[in-house]
Amino acid sequence: MTRVLALSFLLATTAGAQQRQLPPQVRLYTSVDAPVVAITNALVIDGTGAAPRARQTIVIEGERITAVGSADQVKVPAGARVIDGTGHTVIPGLVGLHDHMYYSSPAGGSMKMMLESYPRLFLGAGVTTVRTAGSTDSYQELNTRAAIEKGLRVGPAMFVTGPYLQGPGPGPGAMHPVDSPDDARRMVRYWSEEGVSWFKAYTQISRAALGAAIDEAHKHGVKVTAHLCSVGYREAVALGIDNLEHGLFANTEFFRNKQPDVCPSAGDSAIFAEADTDNPDVQRTIKEMIAKKVSLTSTLAVYETGTPSRIPADPRVLDALMPEAAAAVKRVYDNGKNAKDAVAKSVLKKTMAFEVAFMKAGGLLGAGSDPCCAHVIAGFGDQRNYELLIEAGLNAGEAVQVMTLNGARVLGIDSRVGSVTAGKQADLVLLRGDLAANPADIRNTVTVFRNGIGFDSAKLIASVKGQIGIK
Numbered sequence: 111m112t113r114v115l116a117l118s119f120l121l122a123t124t125a126g127a128q129q130r131q132l133p134p135q136v137r138l139y140t141s142v143d144a145p146v147v148a149i150t151n152a153l154v155i156d157g158t159g160a161a162p163r164a165r166q167t168i169v170i171e172g173e174r175i176t177a178v179g180s181a182d183q184v185k186v187p188a189g190a191r192v193i194d195g196t197g198h199t200v201i202p203g204l205v206g207l208h209d210h211m212y213y214s215s216p217a218g219g220s221m222k223m224m225l226e227s228y229p230r231l232f233l234g235a236g237v238t239t240v241r242t243a244g245s246t247d248s249y250q251e252l253n254t255r256a257a258i259e260k261g262l263r264v265g266p267a268m269f270v271t272g273p274y275l276q277g278p279g280p281g282p283g284a285m286h287p288v289d290s291p292d293d294a295r296r297m298v299r300y301w302s303e304e305g306v307s308w309f310k311a312y313t314q315i316s317r318a319a320l321g322a323a324i325d326e327a328h329k330h331g332v333k334v335t336a337h338l339c340s341v342g343y344r345e346a347v348a349l350g351i352d353n354l355e356h357g358l359f360a361n362t363e364f365f366r367n368k369q370p371d372v373c374p375s376a377g378d379s380a381i382f383a384e385a386d387t388d389n390p391d392v393q394r395t396i397k398e399m400i401a402k403k404v405s406l407t408s409t410l411a412v413y414e415t416g417t418p419s420r421i422p423a424d425p426r427v428l429d430a431l432m433p434e435a436a437a438a439v440k441r442v443y444d445n446g447k448n449a450k451d452a453v454a455k456s457v458l459k460k461t462m463a464f465e466v467a468f469m470k471a472g473g474l475l476g477a478g479s480d481p482c483c484a485h486v487i488a489g490f491g492d493q494r495n496y497e498l499l500i501e502a503g504l505n506a507g508e509a510v511q512v513m514t515l516n517g518a519r520v521l522g523i524d525s526r527v528g529s530v531t532a533g534k535q536a537d538l539v540l541l542r543g544d545l546a547a548n549p550a551d552i553r554n555t556v557t558v559f560r561n562g563i564g565f566d567s568a569k570l571i572a573s574v575k576g577q578i579g580i581k
């Protein structure tokens with residue numbers, strides 16, 4: 111049965127602009143599936159960093175965008191399914207670089223894989239590609255990726271990371287404690303051969319193990335990112351790392367008395383509030399990252415958990431969470447307003463400034479939601495990131511670029527996704543409203559196109575009601 115479905119999907123898609131045969135569990139969520147589709151008169155923010163363009167027509171044939179341009183110039187092909195984009199914005203599908211497939215409920219209990227709900231919620235919220243950025247169950251992720259690729263399941267394109275590369279430390283948990291460079295190489299080799307495309311090194315890794323892991327990964331054509339603590343950013347850059355997670359927040363080189371290979375204690379964190387972007391140490395970090403082409407993942411939405419007084423209540427999050435988790439998050443929304451979090455708020459502002467400075471200096475900045483916990487869940491966290499990038503000082507064109515084409519560049523897929531460009535894969539988000547005028551319109555997803563098939567955002571989001579935290 112499975113094989114027949116996969117085969118029929120493949121046959122249908124390779125036939126180009128023919129009607130595709132989707133299995134019922136996928137068709138349940140589709141709203142646009144026609145050989146030729148034209149979205150007319152929409153505002154387009156194309157992902158390249160260009161200014162928004164009004165009154166655009168986009169033609170999709172099969173899986174590809176075949177034309178984009180002024181509504182006066184682009185002809186709508188005869189027989190096309192026409193979607194009136196008046197009053198709407200089209201952006202590329204979001205590329206989430208730190209988009210885990212697990213969630214840990216604030217009501218207690220352990221981290222759980224969200225393999226039923228998260229793929230649908232990511233897609234419903236406009237995220238068409240994810241990198242899982244640290245996995246607690248890489249086989250589950252590889253199998254989910256395979257099912258999505260075969261067209262048997264609904265979800266974003268997935269770049270699966272291997273299990274976390276963590277140093278020895280307090281267990282138990284889902285992470286193997288890497289205790290030597292050889293151990294790091296063994297782990298990287300095994301999972302690279304199993305098909306992961308990235309690794310994420312974690313807080314307690316040593317410089318020796320990280321260096322070995324990077325070297326071994328690169329031999330297999332696999333890349334390495336990290337949420338660092340025991341190792342500093344400049345050290346990791348010198349070791350050849352490809353990407354760093356969490357902006358300024360995770361760079362312990364800005365701590366006083368940092369000891370090699372040791373993660374400083376949390377009590378020292380106030381120093382972040384003192385590190386300005388024009389600080390020579392910060393500038394040197396930015397320069398060295400750019401010189402070695404090390405990209406940076408912005409995760410502003412998850413930072414906001416540290417500043418409860420400014421977290422905007424999102425009723426969609428409460429709807430999607432299982433009841434106990436929703437009650438816990440509602441308490442955060444209600445009580446957070448009175449939190450004494452002035453220092454954390456100033457750190458958040460510095461983090462924003464650092465990310466903008468990195469980008470303006472020529473650094474490759476992407477974004478991810480880190481939908482691990484609390485109110486930060488798949489897709490909605492990515493949308494919040496967009497709003498925070500605007501607050502950080504980017505304009506709409508730049509913020510969309512960070513969320514789309516830049517992510518595609520980090521993943522090495524920018525020749526086929528990441529922008530609204532003729533010839534590229536039709537991964538697009540149709541939003542109600544004018545995103546250039548109202549950043550919150552990023553939440554108004556109507557139709558999310560992946561490979562030219564339009565998915566009904568409301569149906570996907572409704573399908574996970576009460577499920578986040580369960581499955």
Ligand SMILES: [Zn+2]
Nearest residue numbers: 208244480482
């Ligand atoms: Zn994370």
